[in-house]
Amino acid sequence: MKCRNFSWKTPILLLLVVLSMSGCMGIGSNNGKQVATGKNGQQVTVKQDAFKGKFYLTINHNLYVLNGNNTSTDLVKTGNVYDPAVSPDGKWIAFIEKSKQYSDLDLISTSGGAVKTLRTGNGRFKYDGPFLKNTYIWYGQPAWSADGSTLLFLSDFQKEDWYADTTDAPMLDMQVYSVPFSNPAAKPVAVAYATFGDGGNRDVGYRPGHPNQIIYTHYAYDAKTETQQDIQLYMEDPTTIGQNPYKYYPGMPGGGFDPSIAITTPDKENIEPAFSPNGNAIAYVQRNANLTAMTLNIMPAPPDSITLTPNDTKTQALALQTYQTQSTQLLSEMYIEQPVWSPDGTQLAYIQYTGGTFDLWIANLTQNAKTGVYSVKGTPTQITTGGVDGESRPVWTN
Amino acid sequence: MSPSGNLVDQQTVKQPSFPFNGPNAIPQTPGVPQTPGVPHTPDPFVQGQRGRYGAGGPGQGGPFPGGPQSMPGGPGPQNMPGGPRRLDGPLGPGMNGGPSSFPQGFNSFNQNNSGNAFPPPAMGMVLNPPQTPGTFQPGRPQGPGSFGGPSRMGASERKHDGPPGKDPNGKRNKKKRRVPIWARVIIGFLLFFLILGGTVYAYYQVNYASSVSHIIGQKVQLAKGEEDPNANLTGGILSGPRINILLLGSDTDQKFEGNHYIAQTDIVVTIDPASHTVGMLSIPRDFYIPVPGYGMHKLDEAYGLGGVDLSRRTIEQDFGIPINYYAWIGLDGFIKVINEVGGVDVDVIHPIDDDNYPDDTGANANDPYALKRLNIPPGPQHLDGPTALEYVRSRHADLVGDFGRSARQQEVLSALKPKLANPDIFNHLPNIAKDLQGYLKTDMELSDVLKLMNFARSLDINKINKWILGPPYSHSGTSPTGASVVIPDCAQILPLITQVLQLGNSAACNVGSSGSIAPASTALPLAYTMNYASAPAANCTNLANMSTLSSDELSGPSVDASNLLGVQGLLDLMLMGVFESPNVF
Numbered sequence: 001m002k003c004r005n006f007s008w009k010t011p012i013l014l015l016l017v018v019l020s021m022s023g024c025m026g027i028g029s030n031n032g033k034q035v036a037t038g039k040n041g042q043q044v045t046v047k048q049d050a051f052k053g054k055f056y057l058t059i060n061h062n063l064y065v066l067n068g069n070n071t072s073t074d075l076v077k078t079g080n081v082y083d084p085a086v087s088p089d090g091k092w093i094a095f096i097e098k099s100k101q102y103s104d105l106d107l108i109s110t111s112g113g114a115v116k117t118l119r120t121g122n123g124r125f126k127y128d129g130p131f132l133k134n135t136y137i138w139y140g141q142p143a144w145s146a147d148g149s150t151l152l153f154l155s156d157f158q159k160e161d162w163y164a165d166t167t168d169a170p171m172l173d174m175q176v177y178s179v180p181f182s183n184p185a186a187k188p189v190a191v192a193y194a195t196f197g198d199g200g201n202r203d204v205g206y207r208p209g210h211p212n213q214i215i216y217t218h219y220a221y222d223a224k225t226e227t228q229q230d231i232q233l234y235m236e237d238p239t240t241i242g243q244n245p246y247k248y249y250p251g252m253p254g255g256g257f258d259p260s261i262a263i264t265t266p267d268k269e270n271i272e273p274a275f276s277p278n279g280n281a282i283a284y285v286q287r288n289a290n291l292t293a294m295t296l297n298i299m300p301a302p303p304d305s306i307t308l309t310p311n312d313t314k315t316q317a318l319a320l321q322t323y324q325t326q327s328t329q330l331l332s333e334m335y336i337e338q339p340v341w342s343p344d345g346t347q348l349a350y351i352q353y354t355g356g357t358f359d360l361w362i363a364n365l366t367q368n369a370k371t372g373v374y375s376v377k378g379t380p381t382q383i384t385t386g387g388v389d390g391e392s393r394p395v396w397t398n
Numbered sequence: 399m400s401p402s403g404n405l406v407d408q409q410t411v412k413q414p415s416f417p418f419n420g421p422n423a424i425p426q427t428p429g430v431p432q433t434p435g436v437p438h439t440p441d442p443f444v445q446g447q448r449g450r451y452g453a454g455g456p457g458q459g460g461p462f463p464g465g466p467q468s469m470p471g472g473p474g475p476q477n478m479p480g481g482p483r484r485l486d487g488p489l490g491p492g493m494n495g496g497p498s499s500f501p502q503g504f505n506s507f508n509q510n511n512s513g514n515a516f517p518p519p520a521m522g523m524v525l526n527p528p529q530t531p532g533t534f535q536p537g538r539p540q541g542p543g544s545f546g547g548p549s550r551m552g553a554s555e556r557k558h559d560g561p562p563g564k565d566p567n568g569k570r571n572k573k574k575r576r577v578p579i580w581a582r583v584i585i586g587f588l589l590f591f592l593i594l595g596g597t598v599y600a601y602y603q604v605n606y607a608s609s610v611s612h613i614i615g616q617k618v619q620l621a622k623g624e625e626d627p628n629a630n631l632t633g634g635i636l637s638g639p640r641i642n643i644l645l646l647g648s649d650t651d652q653k654f655e656g657n658h659y660i661a662q663t664d665i666v667v668t669i670d671p672a673s674h675t676v677g678m679l680s681i682p683r684d685f686y687i688p689v690p691g692y693g694m695h696k697l698d699e700a701y702g703l704g705g706v707d708l709s710r711r712t713i714e715q716d717f718g719i720p721i722n723y724y725a726w727i728g729l730d731g732f733i734k735v736i737n738e739v740g741g742v743d744v745d746v747i748h749p750i751d752d753d754n755y756p757d758d759t760g761a762n763a764n765d766p767y768a769l770k771r772l773n774i775p776p777g778p779q780h781l782d783g784p785t786a787l788e789y790v791r792s793r794h795a796d797l798v799g800d801f802g803r804s805a806r807q808q809e810v811l812s813a814l815k816p817k818l819a820n821p822d823i824f825n826h827l828p829n830i831a832k833d834l835q836g837y838l839k840t841d842m843e844l845s846d847v848l849k850l851m852n853f854a855r856s857l858d859i860n861k862i863n864k865w866i867l868g869p870p871y872s873h874s875g876t877s878p879t880g881a882s883v884v885i886p887d888c889a890q891i892l893p894l895i896t897q898v899l900q901l902g903n904s905a906a907c908n909v910g911s912s913g914s915i916a917p918a919s920t921a922l923p924l925a926y927t928m929n930y931a932s933a934p935a936a937n938c939t940n941l942a943n944m945s946t947l948s949s950d951e952l953s954g955p956s957v958d959a960s961n962l963l964g965v966q967g968l969l970d971l972m973l974m975g976v977f978e979s980p981n982v983f
């Protein structure tokens with residue numbers, strides 16, 4: 001038979017077929033390595049050559065370390081992990097394991113191994129007269145001090161202690177507490193009080209280089225209407241409440257007395273603050289007015305002195321100035337959340353809602369030498385596909 | 399052999415699967431060892447087989463050799479006189495499959511079969527089995543002896559096909575009258591729609607009918623002497639005056655059938671089609687009232703004692719509220735539907751911390767008093783079915799109570815509705831119908847549900863009123879057995895229900911063991927009367943924002959598309975029960 005149909009087109013066609021097949025099979029591609037299976041059965045892949053260092057985050061609430069050197073692994077696969085926090089020396093991960101009625105504050109080595117429970121929230125239901133109560137406790141969002149000696153976390157463990165100052169109901173809102181890492185079973189010290197009824201505090205973290213300053217999101221209803229949400233960023237000296245027993249207390253909207261100071265105004269909902277590695281800038285997320293989009297922003301840190309006199313009206317006005325005058329919007333998306341700085345402060349990672357899943361992205365930052373204003377350089381890079389847990393904080397380490 | 403010749407041979411090899419070659423085919427010519435139903439090998443027989451393509455070839459007679467007229471008995475093998483018999487005839491040069499026979503090659507040959515060179519298959523052809531690529535379509539009108547028309551096949555075809563107008567037995571076929579094209583078009587259309595309709599009907603029967611029939615038309619038994627409250631609604635659910643629908647909220651199918659437990663939600667939805675208004679009267683499940691035939695009980699126990707029938711009768715007799723229809727909603731159905739669509743992605747606008755959430759679904763379905771603690775973090779996230787239910791249902795995690803809950807419900811609706819409007823939902827509709835089965839029951843018919851939901855869609859949110867018969871309409875108390883109950887305060891309740899349900903003199907408050915009926919009055923306490931129009935301004939802003947978002951996202955046409963089979967209407971009814979609000983659109 002005469003092979004007259006064989007021509008130069010044939011090898012080209014074969015080459016195209018091979019290329020398309022290899023693309024489908026992920027052969028020779030840098031587009032991502034599958035590390036997990038998503039909530040709806042989809043593959044979760046990581047673009048491992050697009051970042052340096054390691055990300056600790058949760059996928060389907062299993063704890064993963066995504067390594068820029070192409071060795072991503074899963075550390076805890078219990079399906080109930082939230083909010084990993086890596087110790088400053090890089091040896092430990094504090095995280096939350098959530099059960100039906102309570103959660104535990106746990107610890108695992110960054111190299112894996114056995115999980116140790118630092119504090120358990122387990123309890124029981126019990127009747128107090130005609131009222132059914134319980135001794136279960138939530139723990140959440142651990143954060144390390146810069147020297148690794150102290151662990152901050154959220155908890156409702158004092159929920160039965162504040163009836164007199166609330167409305168004859170348990171204080172379920174999460175407040176900020178601390179324990180020494182050397183003795184995590186010690187009685188927690190109150191660090192930042194909540195306002196009754198709208199969710200308490202979230203997203204707590206220390207300010208790098210400033211051991212006596214923390215930042216967090218504070219949820220409350222406004223004092224005037226008691227229906228409008230005030231969601232603001234606050235800073236505070238984490239030692240003030242502990243050093244002044246019986247002086248401060250949580251309370252109703254507009255009430256209470258604590259050493260916190262707002263650094264954003266209540267007219268916009270600002271959440272999830274993250275200090276830059278040098279402690280001079282704060283990345284945060286803002287919801288727009290009609291709840292249809294979120295923005296990723298950076299503002300300079302307010303003056304260091306604001307936490308010294310937090311209840312002074314002049315200081316309170318001063319604390320808002322950098323937000324009001326120097327805040328810069330970087331990105332806007334339908335859902336964007338959980339900003340985290342790269343260890344060298346030149347990049348910002350965040351979780352963005354992309355094609356029906358929450359995925360990790362990285363934006364390169366550039367800072368104006370004169371004004372200090374940050375902006376995004378180039379186009380952000382999508383690191384994961386298939387979905388990570390949007391409600392769980394990631395960590396970025398060397 | 400040329401490439402085209404090979405291809406032709408290959409496609410002819412597949413022809414034995416053609417039923418015309420069945421066991422009852424006209425006897426084979428000696429020397430042509432065709433075995434019915436057995437594929438042929440590409441050997442010398444191939445050329446003979448090719449003769450079968452001339453289904454209406456010479457000897458078939460009429461102008462539609464391969465069409466219905468030439469196969470008066472239908473497409474069966476017995477009625478295909480063409481084919482193997484033509485093996486008898488000498489093969490013309492064109493039948494060798496060489497380039498001269500098919501000068502345009504295999505592809506053009508193929509196009510001839512399905513392309514414009516042939517008219518659409520006649521009616522009888524629809525029933526023929528699928529043709530393999532390159533096979534001929536019998537029934538071409540090119541004329542006797544034609545394969546694909548002279549221009550394509552050449553004269554050699556006709557040579558092979560033998561003398562026209564005769565079958566192998568030498569009998570001349572009757573000449574058939576040609577059916578006009580317009581008639582064939584009409585017949586084709588009719589057949590198309592017949593098949594389409596049949597397919598849809600079969601699809602509905604297989605995938606939906608059983609599920610839907612277990613949801614709708616679940617009639618209640620009327621008590622002896624009781625009049626049918628819907629006797630006047632001859633024109634449908636919204637054809638008459640005000641109607642009342644009893645929404646019963648519970649969780650599992652076990653609570654609907656057999657051993658009843660309790661109805662955790664008793665809400666009377668009152669609809670006035672004339673004024674286009676809707677109200678919802680929520681009756682505390684712990685109301686301590688006479689249950690017909692059982693003495694004093696909590697209202698939720700009426701459901702346990704006698705199901706929907708007794709719940710309905712209790713409300714009718716104790717408060718004089720006529721119940722036209724009911725809908726029973728199991729919360730697990732909501733969980734299943736959310737899971738079926740892959741969950742919902744929402745921005746949790748503030749943390750949800752609830753120490754007393756009713757843990758009454760799933761494994762705890764039989765324990766209505768089980769409690770669960772909730773801790774849902776704020777921020778954008780994916781919610782699975784159980785978590786989505788917790789998010790929309792929690793009452794204790796909002797200082798602003800039902801308004802905050804409504805905002806959360808609208809948020810989940812905004813995330814859910816686009817999923818239900820996505821064309822992909824068609825793949826899930828059968829499962830959604832099955833998910834609803836056992837978790838949604840009503841005595842309404844499907845048409846009633848659709849009318850009701852269309853009506854609800856057109857409602858002005860500011861005209862939806864909600865009343866809860868908590869304090870000052872009732873107060874806490876203790877039953878003779880020591881149980882914690884809620885005691886209705888008739889002096890407060892009667893004016894309310896008289897006015898908002900327009901009961902007139904039929905309003906009653908038969909709540910004591912004495913059975914006394916307090917007189918109605920016209921004073922109407924305003925406490926616990928919640929009208930969305932008078933909601934706190936700040937929260938209304940949130941609600942309005944949510945509603946805007948929702949309506950924007952719901953405006954896609956496929957919302958209606960997914961309602962083709964009524965599933966959307968049933969879903970809306972379920973959501974109305976789960977959210978305890980008609981504002982589900």
